[in-house]
Amino acid sequence: MSAEPDQGRAPVDPGADRAERRPRIVILGAGFGGLNAAMSLRRAPVDVTVIDRRNYHLFQPLLYQVATAGLSPAQIAMPIRRILSRQANATVLMDRVEAVDVAAKFVVTRNRRVAYDYLVIATGARHTYFGNDAWADHAPGLKTIADATAIRARILSAFERAEVTDDPQSRKRLLTFVVVGGGPTGVELAGAIVELARKAIVRDFRRIDASSARVVLIEAGERILPTMPPALSARACEQLEGLGAEIVLGKAVAECDGSGVRLADGTEIGSACVLWAAGVMASRAAKWIGAPADRAGRVKVDECLNPPGHDEVFVIGDTALAIDAAGRPVPGVAPAAKQMGRYAARAILDHMAGRRAAPFRYRDFGNLATIGRKAAVADLGKAWLSGYAAWLVWNFAHLWFLVGFRNRLVVFLDWALAYVRNDRAARLITGATES
Numbered sequence: 001m002s003a004e005p006d007q008g009r010a011p012v013d014p015g016a017d018r019a020e021r022r023p024r025i026v027i028l029g030a031g032f033g034g035l036n037a038a039m040s041l042r043r044a045p046v047d048v049t050v051i052d053r054r055n056y057h058l059f060q061p062l063l064y065q066v067a068t069a070g071l072s073p074a075q076i077a078m079p080i081r082r083i084l085s086r087q088a089n090a091t092v093l094m095d096r097v098e099a100v101d102v103a104a105k106f107v108v109t110r111n112r113r114v115a116y117d118y119l120v121i122a123t124g125a126r127h128t129y130f131g132n133d134a135w136a137d138h139a140p141g142l143k144t145i146a147d148a149t150a151i152r153a154r155i156l157s158a159f160e161r162a163e164v165t166d167d168p169q170s171r172k173r174l175l176t177f178v179v180v181g182g183g184p185t186g187v188e189l190a191g192a193i194v195e196l197a198r199k200a201i202v203r204d205f206r207r208i209d210a211s212s213a214r215v216v217l218i219e220a221g222e223r224i225l226p227t228m229p230p231a232l233s234a235r236a237c238e239q240l241e242g243l244g245a246e247i248v249l250g251k252a253v254a255e256c257d258g259s260g261v262r263l264a265d266g267t268e269i270g271s272a273c274v275l276w277a278a279g280v281m282a283s284r285a286a287k288w289i290g291a292p293a294d295r296a297g298r299v300k301v302d303e304c305l306n307p308p309g310h311d312e313v314f315v316i317g318d319t320a321l322a323i324d325a326a327g328r329p330v331p332g333v334a335p336a337a338k339q340m341g342r343y344a345a346r347a348i349l350d351h352m353a354g355r356r357a358a359p360f361r362y363r364d365f366g367n368l369a370t371i372g373r374k375a376a377v378a379d380l381g382k383a384w385l386s387g388y389a390a391w392l393v394w395n396f397a398h399l400w401f402l403v404g405f406r407n408r409l410v411v412f413l414d415w416a417l418a419y420v421r422n423d424r425a426a427r428l429i430t431g432a433t434e435s
Contacts, residue, residue: 022047022089023352026107026116028097028285030057030080032334033317034122036341042087044349049114051107053096055079058145061334061398064185066148067275068155068192069200069427073145097123100288102310118312118348121285121299122341125318125332128281128296135256139178139274142185151275153429155193158273159201160429162208169270175213176271178261180253181278182219182226184369187236189275190217191372194243199373201427215245216269218261220252220278225369225377227331232377235386239375253278280332285319294321303359304347305340314347316340324362335365370394 023046027034030052038050059076066073084090095109106115127141140151155177162174179190197213204210217224217240223233224240224247237247248263255262260271279296286293291307292300298321299307305314305322317337322330330336339362347357366380368390376390385393 023117024115025118025348026114027120029122029124031122031124031317031337033337033341036338037120037344038084038090040342040345046089048090049093050090051093051095051097052080055094057083063142063148064188064192067142067151068196069152077145102289120344121315121319122317123283123285123319125280125282127276128279130279138258139180139256139276141276149430154273156427156429159210163205173270174272177215178269178271178274179217180276182217182224183277186217186277187224187240187369187371189277190215190245191240191243194245195372198244216248217245218248218253222250228367228379232379232384236369236371236377239371243372282319285315289313304357305344305360314344316344330362336362368394368397
């Protein structure tokens with residue numbers, strides 16, 4: 001892709017001849033992949049620039065806990081500048097990427113053009129409505145802190161409005177929660193809403209019975225958690241239904257509006273709180289660099305995570321369609337992104353030294369999903385776990401991946417207190433709410 005010069009922008013730093021300056025590595029995105037790439041270069045004789053449109057690194061796997069009042073945003077996020085503050089060769093820019101000129105080797109942002117010798121694209125993914133973008137207003141997805149706090153407000157406001165209404169039909173609609181999508185996010189959201197209603201806030205209201213709330217999980221496929229073995233999917237289904245959730249399988253959503261959803265078979269479910277967890281779309285990276293992509297927008301990369309014809313560009317994490325040794329796509333999970341980030345850093349150093357990097361090999365540590373208190377499933381390769389044992393594994397794995405010792409300690413204490421008291425402390429309604 002070629003970017004036209006813009007008279008209103010600051011010029012590209014001309015720099016010196018390559019022999020007289022250090023290689024410039026630009027990393028787009030400060031998620032797990034981008035941060036691990038940056039930190040892996042901390043002792044290298046290079047200049048690293050990290051560009052992200054937000055000033056914080058977010059631990060997305062725990063966003064659903066913010067959305068369901070289990071944690072506060074500050075517990076699962078940390079300023080990027082703080083993480084990299086002691087890395088002398090790293091510069092952080094809070095800016096939005098608009099284009100990439102792979103021929104001239106510079107990134108175009110809203111405020112400047114940043115030249116690079118090597119580029120790492122780790123811009124993640126967003127939720128998609130499969131062509132029905134108008135549904136976004138009625139069924140918010142969960143990808144950012146703003147999404148999580150808006151969903152938290154929507155969930156809690158539904159209970160509050162049910163408490164003050166005298167109309168039985170309105171109350172029924174307000175106490176019906178629909179989650180669309182049976183992947184890990186959908187399953188975790190559904191389970192957390194059930195526990196919120198039946199345990200955390202059940203004593204808070206006087207005119208309604210919060211435990212009577214109806215939580216419906218809709219999955220267009222034939223089973224929830226489709227990336228897990230069928231036996232674990234079935235076990236997750238049993239645990240979720242055991243909590244009190246309803247599961248609808250094999251039926252896609254045909255319509256979604258302010259009154260609820262209508263399924264492909266004509267079934268209508270009235271709800272004031274529909275949440276979307278049905279699909280993701282990669283960032284616009286493929287368009288930025290003019291690379292081939294799959295239907296989800298992921299850039300098709302080779303065994304070294306390079307798009308065709310550009311061994312100075314690496315695409316990693318949710319933005320990349322990488323194939324593992326077994327011929328399967330590398331999953332869009334935090335461990336994979338971290339491995340890709342570290343690999344990209346090593347491959348860049350190999351390239352600088354005139355060596356060709358060995359192919360990327362994904363090491364699969366397993367697949368986890370929590371359903372609720374003492375309920376989870378874990379696919380650890382040779383071992384499958386469910387119930388309390390899987391729940392413990394899930395807790396310790398997520399604590400381990402949190403950035404910063406303080407965050408790990410605070411989250412652990414919050415979880416321990418919530419376990420003992422069946423409580424969710426972050427029950428704040430902030431921002432505007434919708435009917």
